[in-house]
Every structure is written in C-alpha cells, then in structure tokens.
Amino acid sequence: MQEISLKNVRDLLDSGSLKLVAIQGEICLPILQRIYKKMKLGIEFDNIRVNGSRIVDGHHRYVCSILSEIEIGINDWPIPSTAVNCNWNDVIINEEDYEDAEMILKHNIRDAELNDVDISVLNDL
Secondary structure, rough: OOOOOHHHHHHHHOOOOOOOOOOOEEHHHHHHHHHHHHHOOOOOOOOOEEOOEEEEEEEEHHHHHHHHHHOOOOOOOOOOOOOOOHHHHHEEEEEOOOOHHHHHHHHHHHHHHOOOHHHHHHHOO
C-alpha cells in the first residue's frame, strides 16, 4: 500500500491549496500515515468539526482526506474564543508518534467496529 511521506505532507501544507484554516500549529506524521492507510482501505471516519472555515477538530483527517482524494464530511461546531489561526505553511509536522501502542489499538478497535471490518486488517497496517 502506498505510504505518505514527510515531503508529501509538507508539499500539501505549503501549496496554498487548503481551503480550511488550521487552528493547531502541529500535526503528527505517524498519525497521518495511519489515517491515510485506513482511508485508502475504505475505512470511514467521523466528520471533521468546522466553524466557518476554521477546523475545530480533525486536522489530521482533513489533511489525509486531501492526500487520499477521499471526501470527508463536515459538521458545524462551536470554536473556543481563544482559538488562533495558523498558516498551514507554518504548521510543524512532528515525526514522533503522539500515540502509544495502547492508543493505536483503541483507535483500531473503534474503527473496526464502526466499519464492520476485522480488527486484524487494521492492526496489520
């Protein structure tokens, strides 16, 4: 299965083509890679949460939906008054995983149940 690389993500963030606005200054490459693989397998995800054009929740899912060319739904959502817009080209791509094995398994179990697929398919990614 095709992987996404740091370069793929950086090129997208620097392209100026992203329509929604980030309010978080960092994303995690290993999380992006896991979500991307799942999207390419047809795994569906919760809609991203957006206020106007600002992403409240779902930065990783949004980036992966663009890279995988798979549409993701959007829900209107309130935004904290303290939220600050970030330029995508300033967003840091962290190559260290935010999630440990237990958290990854928890996400895989949830995604397997929601998509009616065998957990082993997701654990083998």
